Amino acid sequence: MSAHQDEHGYAHVMSPQVLLSVFGALITLTILTVALAGNLPANVELVVALSIATVKGLLVVLFFMHMIHDKPLNILMFVFSLAFVALFLGFALMDTGQYQPSIQEYEIDHIQLETP
Amino acid sequence: MATAVEPHDKMDNDNTNAHGDWHHEQFSAHHFDNAEQQFDAGKLGMWIFLITEVLFFSGLFCAYAVYRANHPEVFEYASQYLNKYLGGLNTVVLIFSSLTMAWAVRCAQLGKRGGLITMLSITLFCAALFLGVKTFEYTEKAHKRLLWSGASVDAKDIGKKSQVFKFGEVLPPEHFEERMMESLGVIQRYWMIVCVVPLICIGIGYQVRSRPWRTAGYAMLISIGGILLGIALSIELHNMQHGGGGSGEHASAGDHAAEEHAKPPVESVEQLAVKEKIKLDVQHDPNLFFSIYYFMTGLHGFHIVAGMIAITWLLVRAVESHFRPDYFGPVDYVGLYWHIVDLIWIFLFPLLYLIGSDGPTLPH
Numbered sequence: 001m002s003a004h005q006d007e008h009g010y011a012h013v014m015s016p017q018v019l020l021s022v023f024g025a026l027i028t029l030t031i032l033t034v035a036l037a038g039n040l041p042a043n044v045e046l047v048v049a050l051s052i053a054t055v056k057g058l059l060v061v062l063f064f065m066h067m068i069h070d071k072p073l074n075i076l077m078f079v080f081s082l083a084f085v086a087l088f089l090g091f092a093l094m095d096t097g098q099y100q101p102s103i104q105e106y107e108i109d110h111i112q113l114e115t116p
Numbered sequence: 117m118a119t120a121v122e123p124h125d126k127m128d129n130d131n132t133n134a135h136g137d138w139h140h141e142q143f144s145a146h147h148f149d150n151a152e153q154q155f156d157a158g159k160l161g162m163w164i165f166l167i168t169e170v171l172f173f174s175g176l177f178c179a180y181a182v183y184r185a186n187h188p189e190v191f192e193y194a195s196q197y198l199n200k201y202l203g204g205l206n207t208v209v210l211i212f213s214s215l216t217m218a219w220a221v222r223c224a225q226l227g228k229r230g231g232l233i234t235m236l237s238i239t240l241f242c243a244a245l246f247l248g249v250k251t252f253e254y255t256e257k258a259h260k261r262l263l264w265s266g267a268s269v270d271a272k273d274i275g276k277k278s279q280v281f282k283f284g285e286v287l288p289p290e291h292f293e294e295r296m297m298e299s300l301g302v303i304q305r306y307w308m309i310v311c312v313v314p315l316i317c318i319g320i321g322y323q324v325r326s327r328p329w330r331t332a333g334y335a336m337l338i339s340i341g342g343i344l345l346g347i348a349l350s351i352e353l354h355n356m357q358h359g360g361g362g363s364g365e366h367a368s369a370g371d372h373a374a375e376e377h378a379k380p381p382v383e384s385v386e387q388l389a390v391k392e393k394i395k396l397d398v399q400h401d402p403n404l405f406f407s408i409y410y411f412m413t414g415l416h417g418f419h420i421v422a423g424m425i426a427i428t429w430l431l432v433r434a435v436e437s438h439f440r441p442d443y444f445g446p447v448d449y450v451g452l453y454w455h456i457v458d459l460i461w462i463f464l465f466p467l468l469y470l471i472g473s474d475g476p477t478l479p480h
Contacts, residue, residue, distance in 0.1 A: 010152040011448070013225045014218060023215040027208060030465075034204045037470035042192065049466035056462045064218040065455045071156065074163045081167040085174040092178050093185055100186055 012069035022063040029056050143443050151442040162449040166456050169419075173460055176412050180467060183408060194405035195471035197262055199253070201357065202350055203469035206249050207461065209346075213242030214458040221451045224434075224444035232434045232447070237338055239454070240427045243420055244339040248346015250417055252300065252354070257406070259296045264407040300347055307344055311337065331435045335428040409468055416464060419457045426450045 033052045040048060062068045067075060138144055138151055148154040184191045220235035257263070314336035321330030430450055433439065439447060 010155060011225060011444075014222055016219075016222075019215060019218050019222070023211065026211045026214075030204060030207050030211065033466055033470060034200055037200055037466075042188075045471075049470050050463075053463050053466050057459050060214060060455050060459050060462065064214050064458075065452055066221075071159075074160065077163055077167055078170075081170045085170060085177070088174055089178050089181050092182055096182050096186060 012066060014063065014066065018063055022059050025059055026056055138442065141443070143438065154443075155445045155448075158445045158449055159452075162452050166452060169453075169456055173412075173415070176408070176415065177463075177467075180408050180412065183404060187404065190402060190404055192471050194262075194402035194409075195468065197257070197260070197402070198409075198469045199354075199357070200469045201353060202249055202253055203465050205349065205353065206246050207465045209242050209246050209249070210458045210461050213239045213246070214455055216242065217451045217454045220430075221444070221448050224439045224447040225441060227439075227441045229434065229437055229439075232439065233431065236427055236431045236434060237335075240335060240424060240431065241338050241342040243424045243427065244342025245346040245349070246420055247417065247424075248343040248348075249350045250346075250413065251303070251343065252347050252350035255299050256296055256354075259292050259299065262406050263403060264410050265403040297351075300351065303347060304344065307340060310340060314340070327435060328432045331432045332428060335431050339424060339428075412464055412468065416457065416460055419460075423450070423454050423457055426453065 029052050033049055036048060036052075037045070061078075067078070139146060144151070145154055148157065216235045216238040220232050220239060223229075223231035223235055314333040317333030317336065318330050319333075321327065321333060427450060430447055433446065
């Protein structure tokens with residue numbers, strides 16, 4: 001896979017063209033996300049902003065961090081860590097989502113009476 | 117992917133000249149079979165460290181997600197105090213430093229000493245520039261009393277319901293501008309004092325004929341220069357957006373808030389609406405948002421500082437010609453770390469700065 005550019009047998013050397021085009025794409029996406037901020041409905045905005053961030057993150061990981069030429073073990077570990085982050089966030093959000101209504105009920109019943 | 121196939125055979129084919137005497141070269145660890153094994157072992161270790169970093173930050177991302185899910189209006193409101201152009205500038209600076217870092221790895225792999233030194237210096241400068249912009253942002257927020265929850269609570273009142281959500285006293289905009297510029301002016305006037313440390317390093321370097329001391333000294337000077345440029349650039353950007361400050365016409369939401377507290381001369385319908393919104397939100401406390409903001413950006417900034425120290429170390433070693441095409445691991449590992457720091461900022465930027473940040477959100 002990396003034979004065409006190998007100078008020394010291990011670890012792929014990124015060509016300047018790849019580095020510069022990835023940089024160009026990252027800057028373009030940054031300008032895009034700043035330009036879009038505040039010009040979209042709130043619920044769409046979060047999805048769009050996070051999608052752009054994810055694409056940027058992928059570009060950084062794949063090319064700047066050489067992941068497309070990395071060992072499968074390293075890739076596997078990194079993907080696993082992201083999967084566990086997703087589980088962590090997912091379960092935490094589901095959990096607070098479950099008990100939030102009862103907190104609000106309690107606040108309405110008890111706390112608002114106390115504050116002047 | 118395919119690079120993982122039969123590393124030993126590959127080594128024998130490709131690295132015939134360095135094959136026999138690799139163990140006798142500098143920095144070759146004797147317990148490894150060859151250069152590739154040494155490199156891969158280090159890289160595996162670095163990836164494991166980066167994974168702990170991702171999980172470490174995920175705790176804060178989780179706090180963000182939970183609080184935002186439960187109080188979306190607080191986030192939408194408080195995010196307006198952040199300047200998306202300063203955040204954008206910082207994003208561009210970090211992405212550029214990532215490019216130069218990736219290029220530095222390339223130079224190290226190809227054995228280009230000059231290119232490596234240049235690229236590492238630019239990366240270090242950009243890292244310092246990022247910190248400079250953050251210095252401006254933190255100073256501005258501190259003077260606007262936009263701090264973490266409980267920052268303005270007396271110790272004896274901690275825990276009392278009425279005090280937990282206490283809003284700091286907001287200064288009138290003209291005072292606020294003055295005080296902020298004064299604080300930054302202190303840095304801009306007295307930065308030379310800090311230069312004593314690198315100058316002593318350089319002096320020692322010349323005295324004892326030690327190049328590493330000198331390189332470290334110059335690296336520190338680069339960092340100081342970057343921070344100063346960062347502060348100057350953000351002041352410039354701030355003045356551009358506010359028309360020299362104090363005119364109030366193009367004031368951001370943050371200044372609007374400050375104005376509301378300081379008896380605005382004419383109250384338009386919009387301003388009244390904003391005032392209503394602020395009253396509503398004081399109960400909801402934007403400081404909740406700023407607790408998370410300071411934790412996330414603060415931890416990220418701490419990582420930037422650590423990265424700068426690591427890059428300085430690389431610079432010293434690069435100047436000493438330690439790196440060669442079959443020994444560039446440290447450059448690659450620090451590069452990976454630096455890209456993770458960039459990656460985290462790529463997510464922090466939209467999450468903190470870009471929440472409906474086009475002017476104040478009016479109540480429906």
